[in-house]
Amino acid sequence: MSGSIRMPPGARPDTLPAVPRQRTRRPRWARPDPVDELAARLDDFIAAAVHPDEIAALLESDGLSxxxxxERYGVKNSFALAEELYERVERRYSEPDGPVHDPWQVGLLGCLLRGLVFALPGLGYVLGAPLLAGPQDDFGLPAGTVPLLAGALCGWTWNQGLAHRAYSWLGLGDRTAARRTLLRGAPAGALLGSLVAAAVAGTGDPAAIAFAAGQSCYLGAATALLVMGRERTLLAALLPMAVGAVLALIHPVPDAARLALLSGSLAVVAVLGLFEVAPTVRAPKGRGAVLDMRLPPRGRDQPQRTRSQTTTGGPHLSASFPYALFGLATGTLVLYAAVGDTPAAVALTLSMGPAEWLLYRFRSGSLAGLRSSRTPRAFRRTTAFKVAECLAVYLAALLALTLATGVTGVRLAGLLLLGVVLWTGLLLQSFGAVLGAAAVCSAAALAQTIALATHTGSPHWIAPIVHGTAAIAQAALVCGLLGRATAHR
Structure with a gap:
């Protein structure tokens, strides 16, 4: 999910009257006011608008320059015309005849399942730790840590951009193109992550290189399954490895069994991912391009569709870059938290399930606010209360998960502030303001990297200061978008 506001799918239903493009020329003394004509044609939509920006977005989406x-209406631009129309039509908010369509209604169980799927791969490191035995590296970290971190960061960056592009095709109703994108992009990302890990490790740590290569393959296959909505399939594939990791914490497990569990789970996930995208190999390129408006939004990764994105040309590659940058920045921040306190990072990963559900709850509540608010000020007040409520519930969930790991004091404060950064970043993505989120998170990751590399300040206080500054900056960006009605359509 640029910071500009764009009309998402479904924002202008087919029942709305079309904006007139031509009008019959009459003598000036007999010609009615063209603005009144336009107001009459768009009466229902204008009467239900909370802010003139909604009307301006409708005019622009219809191609009026x-x-x-x-020339036609005697005002300088679409915003001036929208304000004139807004003033001429009395506000009316009639209730729909049937149930209101809300694309943001999702179940809590599905989101919790995604959070669990995000966290379970961490148990693979429990099984793989004895296989990476060796002296600490130059940074004082366990053997193989740096190649694994480098490969993970590369994989998160690549797959975040890949998921955005695949979700863009899904938003256009072209599942074949989405599968084709994943079929080409996932192996390329796995190869790139493996090469990065090998370059960092050199030739002295073959076990770490092999482990990092398996990690990169898993990230690519799991991305394909998650984008296509196969969370339960992925969970089933990970369960044997997870059970083996839990048993390894209780009783020693032979290295051969550890290797079999890791490689077996990886092979199953890779095969399932291939089967999920394999239909694109047999499908002709021209099929699957029919727009299916029943496809709901898919959370943080799916962008809003714009007029430039058509089933013919497809989404632009450059549109995925900010999402990849956001993945790199947030991945760096989370890895710093993980290196400092692994149980706390597990709590943060598990909290992504409630975070996603609360993001949906906010977007659903903002749509309800559009229907119930009578003025822009009332709408801003409604959305501000809703975002505060959702953020508070998320922080309460993260606090409970973190306290269960025994984290307290400064580390707890830093982790909660990082949670604010992640949740507000996801919210900005859903608004289409991913550039702002990527810029703030990238600045925070760079600042923390420089501070740690140069030993500036106390290591315990670096994270809270960096995360707090980023949280304030992103909260300001969110507040700037709350009152814009078109951001919530």
Whole structure:
């Protein structure tokens, strides 16, 4: 999910009257006011608008340029025309005849399942730790840590951008193109992650290189399954490895069994991922391009569709870059937290399930606010209360998970602030303001890296200061978008 506001799918239903593109020329003394004509044609939509920006977005989506607006209606641009229309039509908020369509309604269980799927792969490191035995590296970290971290960061960056592009195709209703994107992108990302890990490790740690290569393959296959909505399939594939890791914590497990569990789970996930995208090999390229408006939004990764994204040309590659940058920045921040306190990082990963559900809850509540609010000020007040409520519930969930790991004091404060950064970043993505989120998180990751590399300040206080500053910056960006009605459509 640029910081500009764009009309998402479904924001202008087919029942709305079309904006007139031509009008019959009449003598000036007999010609009615064209603005009144337009107001009459768009009466229902204008009467239900909370803010003139909604009307301006409708005018722009219908292709009216500022030059056309000046010639036909005598005002300087779409915003001026929208304000004029907003003033001329009395506010009305009629209730729909049937149930209101809400694309943001999702179940809590599904989101919790995704959070669990995000956290379970961490048990693979429990099984693989004895296989990476050796002296600490130059940074004082366990053997093989740096190649694994480098491969993970590369994988998160690549797969975040890949998921955005695949979700873009799904938003256009072209599942075949989404599968084709995953089929090409996932292996490329796995190869890139493996090469990065090998370059960092050199030739002296073959076990770490092999482990990092398996990690990269898993990230690519898991991305394909998650994008296509196969969370339960992925969970089933990970359960044998997870059970083996839990048993390894209780009783010694032979290295051969550890290797079999890790390689077996990886092979199953890779095969399942291949089967999920394999239909694209047999499908002709022209099939699957019919727009299916029943496809709901898919959380943080799916962008809003714009007029430039058509089933013919497809989404632009450059549109995925900010999402990849956001993945790199947030991955860096989470890895710093993981290196400092692994149980706390597990709590943070598990909290992503409630975070996703609360994001949906906010977007659903903002749509309800659009229907119930009578003025822009009332709508801003409604959305501000809703975002505060959702953020508070998320922090309460993260606090409970973190306290269960025994984290207290400064580390707890830093982790909670990092949770604010992640949740507000996801919210900005859903608004389409991913550039702002990527810029803030990248600055925070760079600042923390420089501070740790140069030993500036106390290591215990670096994270809370960096995370707190980033949280304030992103909260300001969110507040700037709360009152814009078009951001919530």
């Amino acid at each position: 500022d030059d056309q607006i000046r």
